Amino acid sequence: MVTIRLHNTATRAKEDFAPIDPLNVRMYVCGPTVYDRAHIGNARPVVVFDVLFRLLRHVYGEGHVTYVRNFTDVDDKINATAQARKAGGDPRSLEVLIHERTDETIGWYHADMDALGALRPTHEPRATDYIGQMVAMIQGLISSGHAYEKEGHVLFRVRSYKNYGALSGRSVDDMIAGARVEVAPFKEDPMDFVLWKPSDADLPGWDSPWGRGRPGWHIECSAMSHELLGAAFDIHGGGLDLQFPHHENEIAQSQCAHPDEGFAKVWMHNEMLQVEGKKMSKSLGNFFTVRDLLDQGIPGEVIRMVFLGTHYGKPMDWTTEKAAQAEATLRKWRGLVAGIEPAPSPLSGVLSALADDLNTAGALAELHAAAGRGDFAGLAASARLMGLLTPELGDWVRTVDLAPYAERLALLRSEAMAQKDFSAVDSMKAALMAAGVEVRMSKAGVELLPGPGFDAGKLEALK
């Protein structure tokens, strides 16, 4: 069996991966807060951990991997959107509007991530469906002295967990010195974070021993991972920005609630995404969603390919240049594997690259090598392991029938050859190329293929 090696943020080392239970490999990845369309940066962990999910399924068997990715559907931004709709005259209740908003957003998320070729996780729990488990976990933390109630809030007593800060490599005292901690009158210590907070009438809330309120962000993941994966599981993933404080807090909560269980064995963090060399932000005008790219005609498979070109542990730069290159390569490869039955198993070079801490860029190099040596069956099988060249993602390679144009061009050409006048051929060729068609003429005949920027609409002029 292939040995998978993964970089564990918790130990800062690349380690051999040995599942707790090879018959049920368990992975939890922090999912989106569903207040709006997923932006391009949100898509990176989705693709990264999708590759890992596929690799684990390949190695341990499809039925032996449980992948959980949550939806955070209780959040102030969601509330704000619903409140805005309410203020805009919508007569329905806040709870209904909130639920409508999160349902809508989850639908978008699924559509957009499907377009990137990401498999759906085994479970996609919504935080609001696990309030009971959160309340129970909070109660346990209070009774064991790790949390306390004050003014309707329940706070986690950070000083009660001695390993706090181990994941992100900081000490509590350093963090205090950083001074960017919220000081509140109900906190014993500035570092303490909220497990439960009160809701007024304008906010969604659930009944609890501490009154009507809503959970803090961090407790969601602790409660849901425990419910669906158990107190100890194999891999916990997410963006590097979640390392602190979110994951640090998750560890504190879960370890204190279930001492000696271990919680997540391997922590994996993907580095952040930038756009054209700069941090993506609305103020720089380089902020865009996955849907924006899809609407611009950039296929999901191309977006996926661009992501796979950079190792997940390195900052990734999204550029239009990369997208163009990825599209050209995929067009070429799709042409090569068309009609080819994929090999029964992926190439060992691709598999070992992926097993080496998800070296997707190295794996792509192996795919190039396979294409170069003419191993199209191996190329097809290996690409599929990475979620590329799959039947589901192939729609963007247009299936417009260019044969009539090819016949006409061939006819014009044979006439031109006889009369030594190629002007008619050249003008038709120019028109085809303007429509993004790749024109190939040889002694064998004329071949037309849709190329980069192919626009079927421009073919109308040729009719």
Next chain:
RNA sequence: GGCGAGUUGGCGGAGAGGUUACGUACCGGAUUGCAAAUCCGUGUAGACCGGUUCGAUUCCGGUACUCGCCUCCA
């Protein structure tokens, strides 16, 4: 201030202590009515300083620069 990542040829980007990465672009050639596609080929690297070594882009130390996180933003 704390934590972390990075710096390879025009661009993207990999592995390996010593042998051509690879892709793409450019250039030359074959082919073509002209092109495209395809094939062949040349050239272009390893931020800087020092150390280890017979030999380092690859290991170690330092410097510079870039970027990110520490703000419920993946």
